[in-house]
Amino acid sequence: xxxxxxxxxxxxxxxxxxxxxxxxxxxxxxxxxxxxxxxxxxxxxxxxxxxxxxxxxxxxxxxxxxxxxxxxxxxxxxxxxxxxxxxxxxxxxxxxxxxxxxxxxxxxxxxxxxxxxxxxxxxxxxxxxxxxxxxxxxxxxxxxxxxxxxxxxxxxxxxxxxxxxxxxxxxxxxxxxxxxxxxxxxxxxxxxxxxxxxxxxxxxxxxxxxxxxxxxxxxxxxxxxxxxxxxxxxxxxxxxxxxxxxxxxxxxxxxxxxxxxxxxxxxxxxxxxxxxxxxxxxxxxxxxxxxxxxxxxxxxxxx
Amino acid sequence: xxxxxxxxxxxxxxxxxxxxxxxxxxxxxxxxxxxxxxxxxxxxxxxxxxxxxxxxxxxxxxxxxxxxxxxxxxxxxxxxxxxxxxxxxxxxxxxxxxxxxxxxxxxxxxxxxxxxxxxxxxxxxxxxxxxxxxxxxxxxxxxxxxxxxxxxxxxxxxxxxxxxxxxxxxxxxxxxxxxxxxxxxxxxxxxxxxxxxxxxxxxxxxxxxxxxxxxxxxxxxxxxxxxxxxxxxxxxxxxxxxxxxxxxxxxxxxxxxxxxxxxxxxxxxxxxxxxxxxxxxxxxxxxxxx
Numbered sequence: 001x002x003x004x005x006x007x008x009x010x011x012x013x014x015x016x017x018x019x020x021x022x023x024x025x026x027x028x029x030x031x032x033x034x035x036x037x038x039x040x041x042x043x044x045x046x047x048x049x050x051x052x053x054x055x056x057x058x059x060x061x062x063x064x065x066x067x068x069x070x071x072x073x074x075x076x077x078x079x080x081x082x083x084x085x086x087x088x089x090x091x092x093x094x095x096x097x098x099x100x101x102x103x104x105x106x107x108x109x110x111x112x113x114x115x116x117x118x119x120x121x122x123x124x125x126x127x128x129x130x131x132x133x134x135x136x137x138x139x140x141x142x143x144x145x146x147x148x149x150x151x152x153x154x155x156x157x158x159x160x161x162x163x164x165x166x167x168x169x170x171x172x173x174x175x176x177x178x179x180x181x182x183x184x185x186x187x188x189x190x191x192x193x194x195x196x197x198x199x200x201x202x203x204x205x206x207x208x209x210x211x212x213x214x215x216x217x218x219x220x221x222x223x224x225x226x227x228x229x230x231x232x233x234x235x236x237x238x239x240x241x242x243x244x245x246x247x248x249x250x251x252x253x254x255x256x257x258x259x260x261x262x263x264x265x266x267x268x269x270x271x272x273x274x275x276x277x278x279x280x281x282x283x284x285x286x287x288x289x290x291x292x293x294x295x296x297x298x299x300x301x302x303x
Numbered sequence: 304x305x306x307x308x309x310x311x312x313x314x315x316x317x318x319x320x321x322x323x324x325x326x327x328x329x330x331x332x333x334x335x336x337x338x339x340x341x342x343x344x345x346x347x348x349x350x351x352x353x354x355x356x357x358x359x360x361x362x363x364x365x366x367x368x369x370x371x372x373x374x375x376x377x378x379x380x381x382x383x384x385x386x387x388x389x390x391x392x393x394x395x396x397x398x399x400x401x402x403x404x405x406x407x408x409x410x411x412x413x414x415x416x417x418x419x420x421x422x423x424x425x426x427x428x429x430x431x432x433x434x435x436x437x438x439x440x441x442x443x444x445x446x447x448x449x450x451x452x453x454x455x456x457x458x459x460x461x462x463x464x465x466x467x468x469x470x471x472x473x474x475x476x477x478x479x480x481x482x483x484x485x486x487x488x489x490x491x492x493x494x495x496x497x498x499x500x501x502x503x504x505x506x507x508x509x510x511x512x513x514x515x516x517x518x519x520x521x522x523x524x525x526x527x528x529x530x531x532x533x534x535x536x537x538x539x540x541x542x543x544x545x546x547x548x549x550x551x552x553x554x555x556x557x558x559x560x561x562x563x564x565x566x567x568x569x570x571x572x573x574x575x576x577x578x579x580x581x582x583x584x585x586x587x588x589x590x591x592x593x
């Protein structure tokens with residue numbers, strides 16, 4: 001296991017940021033999800049060694065998060081969400097500079113900076129001043145500086161924010177290549193669920209400082225519930241309440257599509273029985289593949 | 304923009320090491336970035352004018368007979384003793400040039416990092432806060448020492464070369480130590496002073512203005528207060544006057560103001576402590592992930 005935490009707890013004053021989080025993350029790309037204030041940033045801070053947990057323990061690549069913070073930061077590549085660069089530098093100097101700060105010899109860092117910049121598609125622009133870079137180029141640059149020291153794990157914070165569709169596709173393809181072909185584990189924190197869905201085999205969902213769900217995406221989709229999408233004619237209120245009394249979660253979209261998250265043990269015929277009992281006509285009924293969005297909504301309880 | 308993945312990713316087969324001086328790349332890069340500014344090069348070159356003038360003074364002092372008609376009785380100014388060195392170190396122009404050089408070269412050291420969010424990149428590396436601050440401070444150390452300790456020691460060396468004997472050194476064996484001590488004091492003070500101001504704003508121009516304004520206005524304030532109260536103690540309000548007091552004390556010369564030198568040392572130390580406290584508060588690695 002590359003990341004392993006046990007009973008991790010942390011609070012800012014009276015506010016509980018993490019409460020007994022236990023998880024194990026293996027190889028490949030892992031998505032880190034959660035609404036604002038769920039504890040994602042606190043978890044990343046603890047994993048990078050900036051915060052010492054109040055309780056619990058953890059290891060990143062076998063390094064203790066309490067004792068071996070410098071080793072962890074040497075082995076991890078971090079791509080922040082916000083634009084960040086050093087004014088007055090070109091991309092080669094910038095990338096090699098952070099390679100050196102990671103512990104690479106100067107000449108090796110310079111050589112490696114060229115390679116990495118070519119890899120992320122900034123080869124032609126590597127001698128341009130960073131102040132003149134576009135948003136997409138800065139995003140690639142952040143990825144380059146995270147990769148320059150050849151980390152074992154990459155922490156990517158909203159890697160596709162501020163990108164146009166083409167740029168987003170290219171960055172996602174790059175991350176996919178890194179996580180699948182280069183044996184670098186990726187921990188991807190993003191609000192764009194589609195990104196996580198397209199990249200990550202497994203996901204960690206935090207909610208209110210607690211671990212809401214963790215595991216392979218397919219397993220998570222299968223274990224918790226079945227999702228049915230339906231349209232009805234008639235008064236939906238009693239129908240909805242009837243389904244909720246059966247343990248289902250019911251959401252309605254703007255175009256009046258009703259999504260029913262039904263516990264795995266329940267029988268789908270119960271939906272029809274409820275419709276019959278409450279006098280509504282079923283106009284459309286389909287068993288849907290649960291998307292990450294559905295999973296997120298189901299687990300976290302937000303639409 | 305070029306297409307993505309012009310070349311494939313390959314692993315690096317080297318080994319990451321633990322640096323003995325992790326702050327050194329920060330210092331080296333800070334110095335290099337300063338010299339990339341065109342205007343700075345002129346300012347930096349110009350800041351050696353006082354050293355050149357004092358060097359010429361040294362040369363003339365050893366050949367007073369040759370320059371007698373030229374000096375017209377002002378040769379008493381060229382009496383080379385520790386006061387000559389004190390005058391070099393504490394003259395208004397050198398202190399102002401140091402402030403000028405730092406205004407150009409060092410005002411953005413932290414301000415630029417705050418503006419461009421680069422703190423999070425630094426602290427996601429195996430770098431501690433003290434490494435970061437030491438790296439930034441060392442940029443200032445470099446520029447202040449190159450304007451103080453280096454010319455000071457060279458002036459001493461040239462004095463011996465021009466005189467052709469070690470007599471001057473034997474007369475004042477403590478002088479190199481005074482040069483180093485006062486250079487160190489200036490270096491440490493200006494490092495804290497400039498970094499403190501640099502951490503207060505994300506705008507380098509504001510910081511540059513602050514660096515000048517506080518230095519100059521503290522002296523103007525001293526002038527106004529002295530005009531009103533006619534008391535030498537008001538010299539303590541001036542950064543420049545405090546530095547000159549400390550300089551005179553370290554070189555064993557008469558103090559320019561009738562105030563105990565210890566007060567000036569305390570004020571300079573107080574500014575450093577205040578700066579350190581603010582820097583410690585402003586530079587927080589825990590804010591790396593926002």
